Amino acid sequence: MVHEKFLLSLFLVTSLLSGTTIAKTEFLAAFCSxxxxxxxxxxxxxxxxxxxxxxxxxxxxxxYNFSGGRNSDRVDVIGLCRGDVNRGACRSCLDDSGENLRRRCPDQKEAIGWADECMIRYSNRSISHMNQTFPAIFMFNLKNASDPTLFNKVVRGLLDNLRAKAAAGGSKLKYATGHTNSTRSSEKIFGLVQCTPDLSPAQCTDCLNRAFQVLPQCCDGKIGGRVLGPSCNFRYETNRFYDQTTLPDAPAPAPAPQAATPPPRADAPPPSDGPITSPPVSSTSVGGLPPPPPPQGGGGNRNLVLFGLSTVMAALSAILIF
Incomplete structure (x- = not known):
């Protein structure tokens, strides 16, 4: 059952000028508490x-994870870059995003912002090792699949497989990409899932499960979609949108202990982008979105925005959900 706070939406539309280039560190959305x-x-x-x-x-x-200060002056910061982003580009994205977030939320002690390649958030309370599913945004491609019902099942099967791989990652990286055949033999669906690596495997699994439950509301039959939350995110497209060549080197595995059943490695290497099989998935029944609540204070982009992001995500809608 989806938590009601994860489904509430605000529906305000903004259009971007056609042909406008968006800097890669511009926010898709931001929220100020x-x-x-x-x-x-x-x-x-x-x-x-x-x-x-x-x-x-x-x-x-x-x-990136930082905690410092005491009592009312405590600051916790979490930054997460998409798993295929190299370290230099990651720092640039986080630096710009931190500056953008402070500008958008000039005096709020808690805020979060999502860019295409990274997410940054800060708070005056502990946010490390916490599985949080809201606030979040979802985005979708406006184009419909030729067979929406079958397409939805293939997408959910792909994401379920990737969820298991990401959750099995170690304390440094919980990230997985992969692809499978679409409803047409000549077309593939590419997927990406990621959790902040401070989550336990169970927390990562739970976070992604909750995010997947939004699929019927955000992306039903759409050829592309994504959900971005504080602790996890996922995306799928019929074109590859991630760079497989820039994945970081995997940590060296620890020597296997002399035991009948060795424990799992603490920092397993990220999964490769090989084809995976999508098992049958039962349909998920979730109620429709309730009427949008009246706007509340707090600033940030609490709205639906039409983006011209890239050739891959050319026509997207994003909705901030709570």
Whole structure:
């Protein structure tokens, strides 16, 4: 059953000028919490500036995690880059996104922003090792599949396989990509799933399961779609949208212990992008979206936006869901 906060949506439409190029560190969406604010020149602001001054060496397999300060001046920051993004591009995305987020949320102590290649969030409370599914956004390609019912089953089967691979990843990377045949033999569907690696395998699995439950609402029969949340995300397309050649080197495996059943490696290498088989998947029955609530305070992009992102995601709609 989908949590009701994960389904509430706001439906405000904005159009971008055709032909406008979007910088890769521009946000797809951002959210500013209206809970607690800070003042300029406060210790919280100093701690936040320190936390967002990210050094390349602090990025471990596309993941950045910082915690500092005490009590009301505590700052927790989590940054996550898409698993195929190299370290230099990851730092650039996180740096720009941190600056953009502070500009959009100038005095809020909790905020999150999603760019195409990275996500960054900060809070005055502990957010590490926490499985959070909202706020989140979903996006979809406006084009419909020729056989929506069969296409939906193939997509769900692909994502289920990738979910298992990502959840089995180690404490440095929980990320998986793969492809399978579409409803037409000449067409493939490419998928990507990822969790923040501070989650346990069970937390990663649960986070992705909750995200997948939004599929009937966001992407029914669409040839492309994605959900981006604080702790996990997924995307699928009929064109490959990730760069398989820039995956980081896998950590060296630890020597196998002398035991009848050796435990799993702590940091397993990321799964390869080989073809996978999509098993039959039972249909998921989820109720329709409730009427959108009235706008609330807190700033950020609490809206539906029409994006011209790329040739792959050429016609997308994004909805912030809670």
């Amino acid at each position: 209206s809970g607690q604010n800070y003042t300029k020149t406060s210790l919280f602001q100093t701690n936040l500036e320190t936390a967002l001054a990210i050094d390349t060496t602090e990025i471990d397999y596309g993941f």
